[in-house]
Amino acid sequence: MKGIMDWVFPQLLVKSLASLSPGGFSGPPPVDQRADDIDLTTNSEALPLHSGAPCSIESRRESGTDTTTPQQVVEAASQPCNHYVEGRKTDPLARIEDLKIKLFRLLQRFSLSSDNLLVAKVLYRIHIATSIRAEPPDRVRNTRAKAIAAAQESSGSPELDFSLRILVLGKTGVGKSATINSLLDERKTITSAFQPATDRIQEISGSLNGVRVTFIDTPGFSPSSTSSVRRNRKIMLSVKRFIRRSPPDIVLFVERLDLINMGSCDFPLLKLMTDVFGNAIWFNTLIVMTHASSSLPEGTGGYPVSYESYVNRCSELMQHYIHEAVLDSKLENPVILVENHPQCVKNTRGDAILPNGQVWRSHFMLLCICSKVLSVASIITD
Numbered sequence: 001m002k003g004i005m006d007w008v009f010p011q012l013l014v015k016s017l018a019s020l021s022p023g024g025f026s027g028p029p030p031v032d033q034r035a036d037d038i039d040l041t042t043n044s045e046a047l048p049l050h051s052g053a054p055c056s057i058e059s060r061r062e063s064g065t066d067t068t069t070p071q072q073v074v075e076a077a078s079q080p081c082n083h084y085v086e087g088r089k090t091d092p093l094a095r096i097e098d099l100k101i102k103l104f105r106l107l108q109r110f111s112l113s114s115d116n117l118l119v120a121k122v123l124y125r126i127h128i129a130t131s132i133r134a135e136p137p138d139r140v141r142n143t144r145a146k147a148i149a150a151a152q153e154s155s156g157s158p159e160l161d162f163s164l165r166i167l168v169l170g171k172t173g174v175g176k177s178a179t180i181n182s183l184l185d186e187r188k189t190i191t192s193a194f195q196p197a198t199d200r201i202q203e204i205s206g207s208l209n210g211v212r213v214t215f216i217d218t219p220g221f222s223p224s225s226t227s228s229v230r231r232n233r234k235i236m237l238s239v240k241r242f243i244r245r246s247p248p249d250i251v252l253f254v255e256r257l258d259l260i261n262m263g264s265c266d267f268p269l270l271k272l273m274t275d276v277f278g279n280a281i282w283f284n285t286l287i288v289m290t291h292a293s294s295s296l297p298e299g300t301g302g303y304p305v306s307y308e309s310y311v312n313r314c315s316e317l318m319q320h321y322i323h324e325a326v327l328d329s330k331l332e333n334p335v336i337l338v339e340n341h342p343q344c345v346k347n348t349r350g351d352a353i354l355p356n357g358q359v360w361r362s363h364f365m366l367l368c369i370c371s372k373v374l375s376v377a378s379i380i381t382d
């Protein structure tokens with residue numbers, strides 16, 4: 001599928017959401033901001049962004065050749081963090097090594113292969129950003145990071161310090177809340193087939209394999225029309241204010257896969273989002289397409305359309321409109337396919353699978369993890 005792999009390379013070149021000013025997303029100030037500023041928020045406490053300092057063996061290691069023995073790996077795996085001096089970050093390379101260890105631990109926890117092409121590209125991207133300064137060679141460092149990660153996971157110590165904070169945006173009824181419920185495997189937020197369901201911005205937290213995931217669920221936008229612009233802008237301004245104190249790591253923009261080809265892709269809405277939040281809203285945005293197991297429409301002349309070509313076409317359409325909104329055709333937003341229907345086909349392990357055989361929840365986590373790891377790496381190596 002186009003977009004997901006291509007996206008890894010430019011990722012470190014853009015500013016992450018976390019590195020933006022405390023004032024939130026950059027971009028032109030919205031027109032009549034005060035007049036439209038309403039409060040749709042709950043009383044939930046905002047959570048910190050990147051929690052805690054990473055730990056590694058780097059500061060105790062001699063530079064030059066890698067002479068780490070298995071015993072040293074085990075010892076290093078249980079060491080407390082020592083790269084922060086009175087709250088200040090120290091060696092960036094050591095922090096990158098710690099980040100890699102976290103990545104390998106996360107892959108292990110979510111039963112994801114470290115041989116995955118996306119992971120390889122993330123490691124390569126980090127390698128490019130650090131190779132000038134790094135000794136010993138990257139291959140050796142990765143092998144050691146993997147060994148330390150395995151040792152830490154088997155001992156359960158130190159605790160894996162990684163969280164995800166995810167903002168969910170999209171039109172009403174597209175399945176924002178249903179996707180949150182599916183991922184947390186619990187009905188934590190209400191959904192409705194017949195009317196707008198979410199009327200407040202709310203944080204919904206859960207733990208997935210020991211990783212704290214906080215979703216910011218939002219009221220759905222109305223399809224663009226002259227009468228809906230004011231309401232949509234109010235929601236956006238409220239969201240913007242809500243995330244100011246604690247920006248998300250990742251933004252999900254949700255659409256329905258089965259409706260994108262029917263004109264549901266709403267350029268004026270994407271443009272309004274860009275005007276209110278600034279271009280940066282799209283830099284860490286993953287496009288989520290729900291209803292991914294729905295029947296496909298017929299192609300020209302009544303011929304069937306293949307799943308892959310339909311998904312590609314919808315992805316291209318969405319990406320085209322985002323390009324038009326940000327006036328930048330280089331941006332690549334990864335696409336995640338989602339099926340929230342409880343009767344979605346499952347594999348023998350009970351995981352929901354899509355018509356293309358993909359276990360969508362694992363794939364979702366992989367993209368979120370890689371996206372945050374790249375953002376953090378970008379900040380460290382900046």
Ligand SMILES: Nc1nc2c(ncn2[C@@H]2O[C@H](COP(=O)(O)OP(=O)(O)OP(=O)(O)O)[C@@H](O)[C@H]2O)c(=O)[nH]1
Nearest residue numbers: 173174175176177178191192196197198220291340
């Ligand atoms: N078949 C199918 N139904 C879905 C899917 N995702 C959501 N739905 C259904 O679509 C309806 C709307 O879903 P919600 O999650 O409430 O939509 P929302 O985007 O949160 O809507 P608002 O809260 O109004 O903004 C519900 O009946 C869901 O069960 C999906 O992937 N497949």
Ligand SMILES: [Mg+2]
Nearest residue numbers: 176177197198
């Ligand atoms: Mg909802």
